Amino acid sequence: MDVTVKILRYNPEVSEEARWESFQVTAEPTDRVLDALHKVKWDLDGSLTFRRSCAHGVCGSDAMRINGKNRLACKTLIKDVNPSQPITVEPIKGLPVLKDLVVDMEPFFDAYRAVMPFLVADGNEPTRERLQSPEERERFDDTTKCILCAACTTSCPVYWTDGQYFGPQAIVGAHRFIFDSRDEGTAQRLEILNDKEGVWRCRTTFNCTEACPRGIEVTKAIQEVKRALIFRR
Amino acid sequence: MVQTHKYDVVIVGAGGAGMRAALEAGQRTRTAVLTKLYPTRSHTGAAQGGMCAALANVEEDNWEWHTFDTVKGGDYLVDQDAAEVMAKEAIDAVLDLEKMGLPFNRTEEGRIDQRRFGGHTRNHGEAAVRRSCFAADRTGHMILQTLYQQCIKHNVEFYNEFYVLDVLLTDGRASGVVAYELATGEIHIFNAKSIIFASGGLGKVFRTTSNAHTLTGDGMGIVWRKGLPLEDMEFFQFHPTGLAGLGVLLSEAARGEGGILRNSENERFMERYAPTIKDLAPRDMVARAMANEVREGRGAGPEKAYVYLDLTHLPKEQIDAKLPDITEFARTYLGVEPYTEMIPVFPTAHYAMGGIPTNIKGEVLSDNETVVPGLYAAGEVACVSVHGANRLGTNSLLDINVFGRRAGVYAAEYARTVGHEELPETPEKYVVDQIQMLRDAGGSERVAAIRAELQATMDINAQVYRDEGSLKQALSDIEGLKARYVNISVQDKGKRFNTDLLEAIELGFLLDLAEVLCVSALARNESRGGHYREDYPNRDDVNFMRHTMAYRQEDGTVRLDYKPVVQTRYEPMERKY
Numbered sequence: 001m002d003v004t005v006k007i008l009r010y011n012p013e014v015s016e017e018a019r020w021e022s023f024q025v026t027a028e029p030t031d032r033v034l035d036a037l038h039k040v041k042w043d044l045d046g047s048l049t050f051r052r053s054c055a056h057g058v059c060g061s062d063a064m065r066i067n068g069k070n071r072l073a074c075k076t077l078i079k080d081v082n083p084s085q086p087i088t089v090e091p092i093k094g095l096p097v098l099k100d101l102v103v104d105m106e107p108f109f110d111a112y113r114a115v116m117p118f119l120v121a122d123g124n125e126p127t128r129e130r131l132q133s134p135e136e137r138e139r140f141d142d143t144t145k146c147i148l149c150a151a152c153t154t155s156c157p158v159y160w161t162d163g164q165y166f167g168p169q170a171i172v173g174a175h176r177f178i179f180d181s182r183d184e185g186t187a188q189r190l191e192i193l194n195d196k197e198g199v200w201r202c203r204t205t206f207n208c209t210e211a212c213p214r215g216i217e218v219t220k221a222i223q224e225v226k227r228a229l230i231f232r233r
Numbered sequence: 234m235v236q237t238h239k240y241d242v243v244i245v246g247a248g249g250a251g252m253r254a255a256l257e258a259g260q261r262t263r264t265a266v267l268t269k270l271y272p273t274r275s276h277t278g279a280a281q282g283g284m285c286a287a288l289a290n291v292e293e294d295n296w297e298w299h300t301f302d303t304v305k306g307g308d309y310l311v312d313q314d315a316a317e318v319m320a321k322e323a324i325d326a327v328l329d330l331e332k333m334g335l336p337f338n339r340t341e342e343g344r345i346d347q348r349r350f351g352g353h354t355r356n357h358g359e360a361a362v363r364r365s366c367f368a369a370d371r372t373g374h375m376i377l378q379t380l381y382q383q384c385i386k387h388n389v390e391f392y393n394e395f396y397v398l399d400v401l402l403t404d405g406r407a408s409g410v411v412a413y414e415l416a417t418g419e420i421h422i423f424n425a426k427s428i429i430f431a432s433g434g435l436g437k438v439f440r441t442t443s444n445a446h447t448l449t450g451d452g453m454g455i456v457w458r459k460g461l462p463l464e465d466m467e468f469f470q471f472h473p474t475g476l477a478g479l480g481v482l483l484s485e486a487a488r489g490e491g492g493i494l495r496n497s498e499n500e501r502f503m504e505r506y507a508p509t510i511k512d513l514a515p516r517d518m519v520a521r522a523m524a525n526e527v528r529e530g531r532g533a534g535p536e537k538a539y540v541y542l543d544l545t546h547l548p549k550e551q552i553d554a555k556l557p558d559i560t561e562f563a564r565t566y567l568g569v570e571p572y573t574e575m576i577p578v579f580p581t582a583h584y585a586m587g588g589i590p591t592n593i594k595g596e597v598l599s600d601n602e603t604v605v606p607g608l609y610a611a612g613e614v615a616c617v618s619v620h621g622a623n624r625l626g627t628n629s630l631l632d633i634n635v636f637g638r639r640a641g642v643y644a645a646e647y648a649r650t651v652g653h654e655e656l657p658e659t660p661e662k663y664v665v666d667q668i669q670m671l672r673d674a675g676g677s678e679r680v681a682a683i684r685a686e687l688q689a690t691m692d693i694n695a696q697v698y699r700d701e702g703s704l705k706q707a708l709s710d711i712e713g714l715k716a717r718y719v720n721i722s723v724q725d726k727g728k729r730f731n732t733d734l735l736e737a738i739e740l741g742f743l744l745d746l747a748e749v750l751c752v753s754a755l756a757r758n759e760s761r762g763g764h765y766r767e768d769y770p771n772r773d774d775v776n777f778m779r780h781t782m783a784y785r786q787e788d789g790t791v792r793l794d795y796k797p798v799v800q801t802r803y804e805p806m807e808r809k810y
Contacts, residue, residue, distance in 0.1 A: 013727045030566070042681030046724030046733035051274075053445040056481045056562060058374060059274040075565060098416065099730040105271065118382035119334025129331040131343030137336060144336050144368070144375065148273050182334070 003027045003078060004086040005036050007048065010097050018097070022086060029079035033066055033087065037073060050101035057213055060149030064101050065090040070151040070211040092154035108150045111166045115174040115192055120185025136181040143176040143221050145214040152208035152218050164197040168208035168218045171199055175221040178228060190229050199226050235420045235661050240265045241648040242641075243410055243425040245397045245452060248275030249373070249630065250612025250637035251431035252380035252389075257641030258429070259389045262648050265423065267395045267412050269432075269447060272381050276433055276445045277633065280373025281484035281559060283365030284330075284630040285353055286323035290344045291363045296320040298356060299364065303628060304803050306352040306515045307586075307621020308762035308772065310465070310780065312799035315593050315617040319628070319635050326634040327366050335379040337368050338555075348555075349489040352515040352625040358810070361513050365627045370484050370558045376630060395421065396735060398664045400428060400455050400608070401657055405599070407607030408654035411664045415735065418728025420661050420668075426651055427607045427644035430456070430589060430597075431637060434613040437739075438747045439582035439696070440688035443475055443482035447739075452614040454742030456589050457749065461599055462782045464616040464796070465587035466746070467754035470624055470763045471697050473519040475581025477539035479566055483559045483578060485626040487542060488512040490555050494523065495541045495575065496531040502540075507810040514810045517623040517763045520580040524697045527579070534577055541575035580697055586624055586763060587753075588616040590782065590796075595640030601782065601796045607647060607654070611640040618780065621798075622762020671737050676720035680737045683714050683721065687740075687747055695751055700768040704755040711748050718744055745785075752791040753781045774805055 003025055010018040025039040034052055041048045050073070051061040057075035064073055067081050067088055081087050095103040121130075146169065153159055153167035174193055177183045193199045199222055208218035242258040244251045247268035258264040266272070287294040299320035304311045331337060331345060338346040347363040355362040368375040384391070394415040401409040401422075409424045432452030436444025457463055473494070474483040488494070494512050496502050506522040507514035514522075523540050532538050544552060544560070549572055552560055560571040569576050589610040590598040597608040597615075612633045619632055687710075694707035718741065725733035759773035760766050780796040 011727065011729065013729050030568070041733070042679070046680075047727070049725075049730050049732050053270055053274045053447045054276060054279050055446060056279070056479075057565070058279050058371075058558070059270075059276070059445065061270070061274045077565070102730050109271075113385050116386075118386040119332075121332075125332055129328055129337075129345050132339050133343050134339045134341065136343075137339050140336070141369075144378075145371070146378075147278070147374070148271075177334070180334070180336070 001027060001029065001083065003036060003083045005040060006086040006088045007100070008090040009100055011047070011099050027078050029077070029083070031078050032074050033076045033078060033081065033089070034062060034073040036078060037089070049099045058147060060147035063092050063149040063151040063154070065092055070155040072149060072151070072213045075213050092150060094154045094160045095150070105150065108153055108167070108169065111170040112148065112173050114166065115170045116185055116189050117173040117177065119177060119180065119183055121182060122184050130182050132181055139181070140176050140179040142216050143172045145216050146172050146176070147214060149213060151211040151213055155207040155211035157205060157207065158201050158203055162201060165201040166193070166198055168222060171222045171225055172216060172218055175225055178225060190232060193225060194229055199229065235422060237422045237424060238265070239424045239653065241425065242427045242429065242644050243267060243423045244429045244431060245410060246430065246432035246614070247272035247391065248431065248433055248612065249277035249376050249380060249633035251429070252384050253634050253637030254429050254431060254611060254641030254644070255389045256380065256383055256387060257638055258645040259387055261645035265390045265392060267392045267397050267410065267423065269394065269396045269451070271393050272384070272391060273377060275377060276448055278374045278377040279443070279445065279482065280630050281370040281482065282350060282486035282489065283348065283367035283372045283627045284327060284376070284634070285350060285364040285627040286327040286366055286631065287320065287364060288324060288327060288345060288347065288366065290340060291347050294355070294362055294364055296324065298354065298362070299323065301357050301803060302353050303619060303625055304621070305358070305808060306625040307623055308808055309778065309805040310618070310621030310761060310798055312618045313801040313803055314799050315619045317801065318593050319619045319631060322635045323631050326631060326638070330376065330379060330634065333379050333383050335368065335375050337366055348486065349513060350626045351485050351488070351513045351519070354510070361510050365489065367486065369554070370486050370556045373630060397451070398455065398667070398738065400459060401660050402459060402605070403654045403657055405605065406654050407605060408656055409660065411661050413664065413668065415730055418731060420665060422656065422660050424653055424656055426648040426653055427609060429595070429609040429611060429640045429644050430614050431610070431612045432614050434585045435743065435746050436582050438687065438691050438743050438750065440692045441475065441480040442582040443472055443480055444582065449739035450742045450746045451739065452610070453588055454745050456597070457745060457785055460785055461597065461605065462590055462784050463587060463749055464590040464782055465618060465780050466750045466783060467757050467764045467781060468586035468622050468762060469582060469750065470516055470584040470586060471520040471580040472583035473516055473523055473580055474542050474578040476562060476566055477534070477577035477579045480581035481562050481566060482581065482583070483542060483562065483576065485516070487544060487556055487559060490551060491547055493543045494519070495543050496526045497533040497537065498531055502526050510810045515623055515625060518810065520697050521765060523580055539577045539579040542578045543575045544571045545573055545575065582696070584624055584629060585613055586616070586618070586620040586622065588614050591615045591617055593617065593639070594643040595636055596643065609640040609644045611636040622764060667738070668734065671723055671734055672726055674722050676722045678717045678721040680721055680723070680740050683717055684740050684743065687711065687714050687743060691747055695754060697765060699754055699764070699766055701755065704751050707751045708748065708755070711744060711751065715744050749783045749791055753783050753793065756793050757781065778805065
């Protein structure tokens with residue numbers, strides 16, 4: 001089938017203005033949106049720029065706004081985005097655009113790094129593994145699925161307007177350790193998230209949960225962190 | 234503007250091997266990691282099934298059995314000293330990851346759970362053993378995330394989206410690398426005492442592959458152009474269960490959990506090929522069996538082009554708990570519901586057993602014995618050789634952890650004993666010229682077209698089945714494509730995030746490496762592990778129990794030499810399962 005892909009282009013080497021550009025490509029209904037972007041780049045305009053790697057939804061490179069919603073281009077099939085109309089593709093919002101669909105990921109990773117996203121364990125290391133029951137392991141399973149694609153954070157209206165807010169992903173990253181029975185850094189981590197730019201900025205709009213390509217219940221995780229803060233004493 | 238940086242250790246690549254090395258080197262000496270991608274985008278994250286180690290948490294096991302399985306699985310082309318190191322250090326490698334926080338699945342007692350995996354057996358082949366430590370079917374994702382988290386904790390210095398294009402050698406010793414910064418188009422020189430290549434594989438020489446778009450063999454290509462050898466490049470693993478038509482990986486864990494392969498007649502055909510361990514035979518045997526079923530007309534689907542992976546007899550709860558991601562791939566990309574429908578699968582190009590030759594310290598070799606001082610390699614880019622002619626499932630995640638750690642330790646130790654080597658004169662010249670040439674090239678050929686033709690000929694002529702004729706055809710096609718490559722044009726002439734230029738450079742590496750692969754395969758007149766020659770269907774230990782060593786000659790052609798296999802305690806036997 002013939003498909004029109006309408007892409008928001010931006011290249012400051014050429015112009016400071018972003019502009020929409022439409023391309024016609026032939027695609028199968030079961031092709032990925034990423035396949036359509038590749039057809040544009042490989043057959044029509046080599047300067048079209050986007051990040052991608054694994055092409056099956058596990059590396060987190062190609063989060064973008066497709067028909068107004070944050071998705072991974074490699075996990076979105078053409079048939080699911082109403083291909084009878086032009087498919088719009090824009091960079092994710094809230095991060096500086098560098099070129100076409102490529103945004104500056106540094107502010108996003110800064111927020112992740114700020115929440116101490118690593119196991120904190122004091123005392124002597126055991127000779128073998130630390131013990132953890134299947135139930136304790138299950139407790140934080142959902143948030144271990146995160147691939148740092150930024151689809152959640154850049155779908156959050158608070159993040160768009162408040163450049164200081166950590167954003168949903170950083171809270172997911174903290175949740176993964178706060179609810180890990182082996183971790184001993186919870187107090188410090190909660191203190192970081194108790195900051196005015198921490199969890200309390202969340203207005204529970206659920207955009208993040210809808211945007212997550214890994215199906216993580218992001219809003220629920222944020223609520224659990226809020227509860228942990230309220231009940232910690 | 235060329236910027237120069239100075240570090241003790243520079244690591245190229247930020248997948249599992251690179252970050253595992255960085256954790257060691259970074260805590261010992263001044264270290265930088267240069268990576269074409271953001272670290273968490275690396276393809277380690279796509280690995281699924283697990284990482285084997287003889288923890289014996291759920292049944293009797295020991296590392297000697299693991300060593301034997303690795304040697305036998307590799308069709309005796311494995312260097313047995315290296316396999317022993319890997320199997321022995323596997324136990325600590327898993328425990329180290331657990332201590333770093335990796336969320337392994339657990340037994341009722343709270344220990345790391347283990348499951349069966351292809352080719353891993355109890356007591357030298359008696360029956361399948363539960364040896365694979367796992368986190369659902371996203372073990373690689375968890376390893377990549379955990380290592381990145383530890384790198385954050387230990388303030389490892391990353392240069393993200395820096396594409397290394399050349400390694401600098403001064404009087405035969407490593408002295409630095411030259412990198413292209415994607416965001417700006419600037420050239421950077423990194424002067425270093427030790428350099429570790431951990432840049433992954435070259436799966437994109439094939440069309441049907443489980444590999445990421447970015448796996449274009451850059452590290453192998455860089456050392457190749459320096460005149461350093463590549464080992465055993467003809468040995469490429471085709472993973473049995475790629476999603477039909479797409480190549481997206483479905484973990485062997487699906488069969489470890491009880492999944493069964495069936496042909497169009499609903500027959501469990503692996504019973505005919507490997508009567509003892511059936512669907513859990515090593516990957517080369519299963520992939521060939523599948524291809525053979527299709528060739529003999531027992532393929533399924535409208536074009537009889539694939540077979541089925543059947544999970545329908547497994548309880549839903551088990552599928553959800555142990556195989557959530559791969560079943561979602563089947564739903565997303567093929568619209569198949571694995572609870573009730575069989576999944577169309579066919580072999581997909583997956584893993585390079587060969588690569589940059591190293592010893593067990595990760596030191597790169599310039600011939601059969603000589604070490605290149607200061608140059609290291611680990612992971613898929615390297616050939617230690619622990620995988621021989623066919624890698625066992627889970628042994629790649631193990632390889633990156635064991636040999637990534639070793640390379641990091643030894644590279645840092647070496648850096649402590651020497652000063653910085655002088656850089657060669659105008660060290661950036663080769664890279665600057667190459668980029669200038671590609672950017673200015675005004676030819677009529679398109680990168681994407683040449684790449685597609687390369688991948689097509691490799692899939693047809695150098696895949697699961699090969700023979701003299703097919704390999705000669707591939708080589709003649711590659712020769713033609715190389716001639717056309719000189720005549721390419723890059724449309725994007727800018728400096729900022731020029732991925733058009735990047736893809737052109739990557740294609741250059743792919744063409745070089747495809748040629749090495751085919752030349753090596755053409756000379757190996759036998760069938761062993763992942764290399765199957767229809768005109769020489771048997772293993773030939775008299776003439777070919779040896780590693781291939783390929784060298785680039787001055788005129789660009791490939792010269793082959795051979796290297797003995799290190800044998801310690803295992804005599805080669807016929808490989809039956």
